[in-house]
Amino acid sequence: MPAKYMIHTQTAPNRFKPFTKSGIIAWTEGCLGCRACVKKQCVYRVYINRGLDTKQMIDSIDNQCMNCLRCVQGCPMELIHKSINPEYAALGDSHWTPDIIAQLWDQAETGKIPVSGSGYSGPFSGPGFDSMWTDMSEIVRPTRDGIHGREYISTGIDLGGTPRHLTFTDSGDLESDQALLVNIPLPIILRIPFFGSCGKDIIKGWAMAARGLGTFLALPNEMIKGELVDFKENLIPIISPGQHCSGDGLEGVRLVEVPWEKNCKDISQKIKQAHPSVLISCRTPLVRGVEERVLSIVDSGVSIVCLEGSSWGQSMDDNSIFLKDIIRSIHLALVENGMRDEVTILASGGLAMAEHVAKSIICGADGVVIDFPILIALECRMCGRCTKGLPCPVEIDQAEPSWVASRVINLLGAWHNQLLEVMGAMGIRDVRRLRGEAGRAIFFEDLDRNTFGSLGKIGEGYELE
């Protein structure tokens, strides 16, 4: 058994004060000046330690408040109110919600699993991954605690395909080539997001994080120069669409990503000839008929397929189809054709939470590729100002590489622990066993159909009165 894979996290403080969900509105006018002022009695000393961050005009009473609402209820003149902070509400969009962004910031800072507090009030179902409920039947067994417990839960996956069968010579020696596999201890690969104020230092920080975690960072081939050359072993050069690539400059890399296009087969063969030990991953957008395309890619000998969904976790050409449904149908198509073990399926697009990793794998992916979470780990607010030429409100490009690496390692440390929690609760000890285990989850659509699908239908021989 390999040594237990642990991600060592260390607090990496925010550079800017994060927005908090609610704000306090405390009026001084009309104050009775009571001896037992609820402000003085605040157990968190929020009012006594009040300060103002003038850079962003953030009042410390908002950031330090723990939402006990004692002051709101206790003030005899009802001068204290709580309200949703408009800056917080404006974060992100409908998929990258303020709550998700705030949780990612918190995990990147502390490296700890987020705790939501006193109970969860719902909603209990929603679109996309939110319509999946994972199995927790073995949550009662404390020894299955993969984080601190005795049992070893493996989160390692193999990148690459295994042959359908082996052939031997007459003398009994192996005739076929050995499968080319690369093992990573975490089913998560990093990719540079398509927007964001990312300078050289940021990319270096991400590469340092990929090396520290033992995984990969995918980035455009032309970006790999200067200091990044030292990180080649943990980098995946992405060949741009239409770019001619004969394999030059790929020395030292273990994996290359090529986009799906008509000549991708030629490119991959050229790279294979020049560098037989390099694995090739083909990235294909999730559009209608992608199942057929994946089958043809696997048929052409490519052993890794990266499925690229939209940034909102949907199909690229139909936002009513979610990533989870496409992964399932691709996985089942490969199983039906007896090709599933010949390819590693990586899912990407809109993966925003640790639970999305486990759910993608349950749907049939081997691993995932994440992009925006590694940007949000650097305090990004997903405001899109950088795409309009406006200055980044949190000056991401000024961040130090070591801080960037620590934040990403913290985030993935928290995600890794959550993956262990989810797998421990299912009684599964190897993430490779989780692949395609749809029986380990309940899908809301199926439950809804099975429970209420027959309502309103009239059985044969019956008539409505």
Next chain:
Amino acid sequence: MSEEKKLTLGLFYCQHTPESSELDRQSLEEKYGKSIRLFPVPCSGRIEPIHFLRALEELTDVAYVITCPEGECQYFEGNLWAKKRVQRTKEIIESIGLGGDRIGIVMNSKENPRSLAVLADEIMENIIHLKPSPVLNPYR
């Protein structure tokens, strides 16, 4: 006028100001660049003299607050408190010789509500005659 000496406005605005979404805010930032700093607040009554004073000290040459129309405050009296606080802050800065017109309040109209962009344009026109603040941190 050089970029460094451009007049800057710190604008606090009630979150219920019409057309004051994140996109509207970014459009204003694109239009005015570094001359404007926008701060949406849950209620204009949240702004206290210290916010204005610290803004004038470290952030901008002028500070304004936009409130919802009188009688329309979600917290009943927030905009009325804001009005009194602005007056109090004006007195403070006048007493140190800075000029009370560096602080201002704009109450939106109930009958003819104006958008954030329109109000920001009006405020920008109102303050154009002012000179850069002598107290603003020159190393900002």
